[in-house]
Amino acid sequence: MDADAIIIGAGACGLMCAVQAGYLGKRVILLEKSDKPGAKILISGGGRCNYTNLFASAEQFISENHHFLKSAFTQWTVEDTISFFETYGISGKEKTLGQLFPDGKNAKDVVSVFTNLCEDFGHQIICEASVMDIVQGEDGFKIIFEKGAKQRSLLAPRVVVATGGLPIPKMGATDFALRYARQKGLRVVDTAPALVPLTITGKDEEWYAQLSGNSVFCEVSNDRMSFEENILFTHWGLSGPAVLQISSYWRPGEFIHIDLLPGQQVLQLIDAERTHNGKLLLSTLFNRFYPKKFSDAMGKFLPMDKQVANLTRADLDLIDQYIHHFKVKPAGDKGYDKAEVMRGGIDTATLSSKTLECKTVPGLFFGGECVDVTGWLGGYNFQWAWASGFVIAQQL
Ligand SMILES: Cc1cc2nc3c(=O)[nH]c(=O)nc-3n(C[C@H](O)[C@H](O)[C@H](O)COP(=O)(O)OP(=O)(O)OC[C@H]3O[C@@H](n4cnc5c(N)ncnc54)[C@H](O)[C@@H]3O)c2cc1C
Numbered sequence: 109m110d111a112d113a114i115i116i117g118a119g120a121c122g123l124m125c126a127v128q129a130g131y132l133g134k135r136v137i138l139l140e141k142s143d144k145p146g147a148k149i150l151i152s153g154g155g156r157c158n159y160t161n162l163f164a165s166a167e168q169f170i171s172e173n174h175h176f177l178k179s180a181f182t183q184w185t186v187e188d189t190i191s192f193f194e195t196y197g198i199s200g201k202e203k204t205l206g207q208l209f210p211d212g213k214n215a216k217d218v219v220s221v222f223t224n225l226c227e228d229f230g231h232q233i234i235c236e237a238s239v240m241d242i243v244q245g246e247d248g249f250k251i252i253f254e255k256g257a258k259q260r261s262l263l264a265p266r267v268v269v270a271t272g273g274l275p276i277p278k279m280g281a282t283d284f285a286l287r288y289a290r291q292k293g294l295r296v297v298d299t300a301p302a303l304v305p306l307t308i309t310g311k312d313e314e315w316y317a318q319l320s321g322n323s324v325f326c327e328v329s330n331d332r333m334s335f336e337e338n339i340l341f342t343h344w345g346l347s348g349p350a351v352l353q354i355s356s357y358w359r360p361g362e363f364i365h366i367d368l369l370p371g372q373q374v375l376q377l378i379d380a381e382r383t384h385n386g387k388l389l390l391s392t393l394f395n396r397f398y399p400k401k402f403s404d405a406m407g408k409f410l411p412m413d414k415q416v417a418n419l420t421r422a423d424l425d426l427i428d429q430y431i432h433h434f435k436v437k438p439a440g441d442k443g444y445d446k447a448e449v450m451r452g453g454i455d456t457a458t459l460s461s462k463t464l465e466c467k468t469v470p471g472l473f474f475g476g477e478c479v480d481v482t483g484w485l486g487g488y489n490f491q492w493a494w495a496s497g498f499v500i501a502q503q504l
Pocket residue numbers: 116117118119120121122139140141142145146147148149151152153154157158159160237238239240270271272273275276279280281282283284447448449475476477478486487488489490491493
């Protein structure tokens with residue numbers, strides 16, 4: 109045997125798994141397709157790495173089985189993530205909505221915690237090693253990979269597949285986990301880009317494009333979920349945290365609904381002005397809540413140059429409709445090139461929720477994004493990656 113376990117993928121889950129296995133005295137080898145470990149950690153949170161969320165619970169995840177992650181989240185909590193990083197000099201600073209970032213440090217420092225520990229434990233990380241297949245024999249798992257032009261193999265009694273999801277193929281994302289799972293007869297829940305910008309095409313495209321770069325605080329919702337955060341207009345459609353969040357719940361052909369003034373009633377605000385400041389232009393009132401460019405663009409639908417005292421009943425109905433019930437039918441999404449995560453993945457029913465071991469193939473484990481557990485924006489996906497890596501390590 110070459111090691112106690114081979115971990116395929118030196119991303120968030122694989123690195124945490126290796127380090128936790130090291131604490132338990134196990135020796136592992138990591139195989140990583142890219143030229144460096146933790147590539148996605150390095151670009152996460154704009155290079156600052158939103159490494160967990162203070163409020164992480166099953167509520168903020170999409171999965172066919174909402175209860176599945178609870179065991180892992182009990183074994184490895186948010187507090188465990190926080191104190192793990194604190195031990196190695198990274199303390200957390202909350203940005204907003206429970207999102208924790210390294211205080212005064214960045215994503216590079218997060219990756220260094222893992223690479224330094226792997227070195228201390230004597231774990232080998234083999235980069236530019238693309239795993240092609242796993243062959244199960246009586247004496248364990250033979251992991252076949254390409255390194256340079258050569259095909260090589262390693263043998264171990266246990267194998268961890270932590271090859272992530274499909275987003276950002278140019279960074280090394282592969283469908284290896286999904287392909288191998290299917291080869292083993294395991295069901296894969298339909299996958300799709302998630303936390304992804306949405307596109308607008310056709311006659312509306314120009315209206316959105318003129319607003320490119322402007323953001324507005326909104327409530328964005330559909331029949332399944334709603335989020336109150338900023339939306340960002342782009343030259344091809346909509347992005348920003350609220351849109352990324354709802355994209356995970358959006359299906360092609362559906363509308364999304366936008367309340368452009370959440371928590372307030374536009375007609376009440378207009379009414380208040382009408383009694384003592386009737387000459388106020390609707391555009392001036394809107395400029396108090398929105399970027400001027402946005403107020404100007406709303407002139408396509410609303411009588412922005414009317415004084416509030418002169419607004420008719422029909423005007424008011426129209427204003428209420430546009431401000432609180434703005435409807436958008438995205439043409440599509442920006443796909444895996446721009447998605448932060450993948451929705452769907454290996455069916456949780458095929459894995460033990462306590463250990464993440466495959467029920468039908470003892471010794472085979474799946475963790476991280478390749479499993480049908482998809483978090484919201486805000487540090488949730490890393491919390492799942494760390495927790496699943498920890499849980500698997502206990503079994504190696
Ligand atoms: C731009 C961006 C920003 C993000 N920001 C955040 C954030 O701030 N907070 C947050 O919680 N989440 C964030 N995410 C999501 C988060 O990065 C992922 O959910 C998380 O990295 C998943 O961990 P993982 O270990 O499952 O997969 P990954 O971290 O993707 O690691 C999988 C590894 O496996 C390797 N691999 C793939 N196939 C093979 C193969 N055949 N052989 C060998 N190696 C292989 C890949 O190269 C990769 O390094 C972000 C994602 C993106 C794209």
